[in-house]
Amino acid sequence: MDDQVDVVVVGGGSTGCGVIRDLARRGLDAVLVEKGNLTHGTTGRMHGLLHSGGRYAVSDQKSARECIEENRVLRDIAAHCVEETGGMFVKRPEDSEEYFQEKLEGCRACDIPAEVIDGEEARRREPYLARDVEKAIVIPDGAVDPFRLCVANAADAREHGARVETHAAVTDVLVEDDEVVGVEIEHDSGPGKRVHRQPGTTEEIHARYVVNATGAWAGQIGEMAGVDVEVRPSKGVMTVMNTRQVDTVINRCRPKGDADIVVPHETACILGTTDEEVDDPEDYPEEEWEVDLMIETLSELVPALKDARTLRSFWGVRPLYEPPGTGTDDPTDITRDYFLLDHGERDELPGMTSIVGGKLTTYRMMAESITDHVCEKLDHDADCDTADAPLPGSEDFSVLRDYMEEFGIRSPIGRRSAQRLGSRTDDVLSGTDPNPVVCECEGVTRAEVRDAIDDAGSDLNAVRLRTRASMGNCQGGFCTHRIASELAQEYPGRVVRDAEDELYQERWKGQRHALWGRQLSQAMLNHLLHATTMNRDGDPATTDADVDFGAFDAGVDPDAEGSGTGGSGSDDSPAGVTATDGGLETADGDERNGGQHGDR
Amino acid sequence: MAIDSEVLVVGGGLAGITAAVAAAREGADVRLVSHKASTLRQASGLIDALGYVPATEPSKPLREGPPTAGRNLDPDEWPDPEGPLADPFEAMDRLPDDHPYRLVGADALREGLELFDDLVGDAYLGGHTDRNALVPTFGGSVKPTARYPASAAAALASDDRPTLIVGFRSLTEYDARAFADRLAAAGVPFDVAGTEVEFAEAFRADAKITRLAKALDRDEPIDGTPAREALAKAVGPHLHDVVDDEGGVDRVERVGFPAFLGDDHAAEVRADLADRLGADVFEIPMGPPSLPGLRLEDLLYDALDDAGVRFETGTPAVGYEVDGDDRIDHLVMDRKGSEVPYGAEAVVLATGGLVGKGLDSDREGVREPVLDLHVPQPADRYEWFVDDAFGEQPYARFGVRPDERLRPLDAAGEVAYDDVRVAGGVVGGADVAREKSASGVSLATGLVAGREAAREVQQ
Secondary structure, three states: OOOOEEEEEEOOOHHHHHHHHHHHHOOOOEEEEOOOOOOOOOHHHOOOEEOOOHHHOOOOHHHHHHHHHHHHHHHHHOHHHEEOOOEEEEEOOOOOHHHHHHHHHHHHHOOOOOEEEEHHHHHHHOOOOOOOOOEEEEEOOEEEOHHHHHHHHHHHHHHOOOEEEOOEEEEEEEEEOOEEEEEEEEEOOOOOOEOOOOOOEEEEEEEEEEEEOOHHHHHHHHHHHOOOOOEEEEEEEEEEEOOOOOOOEEEEOOOOOOOOEEEEEOOEEEEEOOOEEOOOOOOOEOOHHHHHHHHHHHOOOOHHHHHOOEEEEEEEEEEEEOOOOOOOOOHHHOOOOEEEEEHHHHHOOOOEEEEEEOOHHHHHHHHHHHHHHHHHHHOOOOOOOOOOOOOOOOOOHHHHHHHHHHOOOOOHHHHHHHHHHHHHHHHHHOOOOOOOEEEOOOOEEHHHHHHHHHHHEOOHHHHHHHHOOOOOOOOOOOOHHHHHHOOOOOOOHHHHHHHHHHHHHHHHHHHHHHOOHHHHHHHHHHHHHHHHHOOOOOOOOOOOOOOOHHHOEOOOOHHHHOOOOHHHHOOOOOOOOOOOOOHHHHHHHHHHHHHHHOOO | OOEEEEEEEEOOOHHHHHHHHHHHHOOOOEEEEEOOOOHHHHOOOOEOOOOOEOOOOOOOOOOOOOOEOOOOOOOOOOOOOEOOOOOOOOOHHHOOOOOHHHHHOHHHHHHHHHHHHHHHHHHEEOOOOOOOEEEEOOOOOEEEEOEEEHHHHHHOOOOOOOEEEEEEOOOOOOOHHHHHHHHHHOOOOOOEEEEEEOOHHHOOOOOOHHHHHHHHHHOOEEOOEEHHHHHHHHHHHHOOOEEOOOOOEEOOOEEEEEOOOOOOOHHHHHHHHHHHHOOEEEEEOOOOOOHHHHHHHHHHHHHHHHOOOEEEEOOOEEEEEEEOOOEEEEEEEEEOOEEEEEEEEEEEEOOOOOOOOOOEEOOOOEEOOOOOOOOOOOOOHHHOOOOOOOOOOHHHHOOEOEOOOOOEEOOOOOEOOOOEEEOHHHEOOOOHHHHOOHHHHHHHHHHHHHHHHHHHHHO
16 A cells, blocks of 8 residues: 555653654654543643652562663663652651562662662751651652653654654554454544644555553543453652752652652642543543642641642643553552563454553653564564653753853843753744743743744643643733733734633643642732733623724724714714624634644 | 831732822832732733622532532532623622622722822723723633723723734644634624734744733834734735625624734834724734733833832742731842841731732641731642632632721731731632622722831831
């Protein structure tokens, strides 16, 4: 078949992005399809911990060893996505001494560097730790930005010839003669970057092999192909604080439990988490008790968290999997290992393999093993180089300092831009002048926003994930409209308005879980700014209102101004003159501009 | 040493100032204390009365239970608001029964607006009619407002003169082309174009708008050209950008700028620019820091002075003592670190809402922190919100509920203190943001609270 590609990868999370990169670098013709934006599923909803393996050093030493190995790889190939924060397992008086020793021995058995420090030293390093923390094991945990990591993998894949389609949901898995031969996808707005309001299309992609890398959604894709994939999605809450109470990853040193980790991430700290099995990865309750539990329990480790400001909470679903028949009741006991399910061997349905389980830290290793598997199936002989080849942005991280000198950006804003962009700093920042700050909370400049728009189209949530714009204290209150304004050069008005609304509402979603204290004040200020000052909610351009402009005050002496509506605006005019037919007709008018953007 | 006055007003925003002046005009000896700078500087400087009656019931039943991951917002869950309203008074009866306007009545709003007109003189317009004006917002929309600063006089949307909206490439608050497009989509009766020009680039990339305003005030040279001339030169080439329905080119008759056209000499800056451009010039009210808000604050504090009200800022209320069951004896203020009793025969509490910290909250609940007044609220904080950011948000109506004389009510619906009146944002029952009623509620309740407090003294 002419238009057949080698491989379709379903799922734009860390695994899928890792797989498409590996496939492309090995010379295969591959397409990635993702129903939302990259990281839309679980990857975009995690606390950003780069595991040292310490968390699994007692319970799951195979995973622990994989973690420390990949931890080292990512520091190297994805330097601009990783912050080497270091981590600690801290012990409170009521936590078991025996377990502390087991943890220490486990780390050492798995080749994870581990050092014991006393409580005083722990507090010297992290002054907000509780007074009664007795001691800690120091391990090389880190923080990783999953968005940047996925985008960099996808970008590298594209550079090596792969096609990446976001906002393209799989609607069917194509099966012919008892073999998977491709997928049918529905483009939200046509192929390529998403453009709001642009109608979608359906497309069949035929492929020699299909990789199902949809994590918690793997069962749904399996169902389309007629096979069972027994993923057990398990939800967990993450609560975002407005500042970094700690600069080191703080883990509670006890066997297992909810609310036992604080991860410093960019300008924030993220508290995690819970572990509760859910039926549907997209429809499960996000509950008050989970947020309260994070704050109450983790303030035992860091008391300042109790009265600190939280910005929002979000939930993710782990794609846990266990082989049929294992029958573990408690999701916290299910292995964090990953599995390749070759549906040819397993279900007599060749042409597709699902990859389930696993974790972000080991995404590259998972990608390597499934790419090996696919190469074998396709009889394609090529070596994996993803552990050695740096990702775009991390090619030459040492040049960072030079950029900061060159652009005179030793200011905090410039430093943050350069940290986010890595070795792409020069390309991104040099093209935009003037380059004002668009998001003040996170120090994101116009150049970064425009760069992200070039990459992601009019989807401002994708822009947010690439830049961090609107992720700070104001949660978009002061910058949603500014970010949307940056679309105006390329996109028609209706697209700009829809993109703005979508981002504002998305930001509201997470804030609902932080509506007290200062964040409630912030929410009210945002409400006043957007509804009162801007009148976004009652804008005749977006409501069905048929405005009789002549019925309103036309000034003290409209006639003297030569106003064409004449006296229609004066007080004694009965109903005034309807100046136009209102918003709708005119609003439709700007669709005339829509056509020229059809190829985005 | 106690500091005594007849009427003590707590809070230095629009409601507090209105109450203080109203009480003083009734002959009372008035003192106003405020914690910190008012939230006027965050407001647009427009005086809204009532622009919309928003829906309080959804168009379809809301989802029950906690928020759900992955659920996409239904954009039609809430009906469009009624409006924009040309007549703010006529629509009042359609507001909820416990709305502050329903308590104090349309006449209170009318008199509050008259008092405002008197305080600010010709710095504001709109008093010649009961009708709302429609003015452009920096979001590119138009909104109904009862009074507008002189700087927005040429901005009225009911005026059909061709209009140019100017944006600056170094400012990010709006894109002038998207702005003009949005106005056109609203169906405004004038032809409009937007243009982004180079001007403010001469300043540091992240210069504050107050810096730009000063440069125009002083007509500072920018690369050798005086600022006002430089600005006019930047805009000049775009005066014929407007294209009418037939494709003909109009010369614009008015030009809108972001609200930074001068601070102390704003009128002079506008007149100078209008002269150079041969078109009227107007300002588009912006978000914080808002120059029109700051200018209004200055005007109002001058008025307070003229009314003979003593006032001090930087003085937070930290406690109170009761006199019997139903009267406040005095408030305790923190005056530079020492606690000082402030006695009064009547107290007006105008401390603001959630933004101005007149209402405080934690995970357990919302409270009024100065006098511990009752704030009705759902016990579960997950009932404080709805899923649509612009839906009927319970939190937006939080506040103390008063009787018709603005005496605060306790949980049983009884008057909590006979000698206390509440005004402005601390009063609940209004969603001033969606209604576009914030200033009007402050004026109406401020006026009634101030008069009532003065009467309390006279008894």
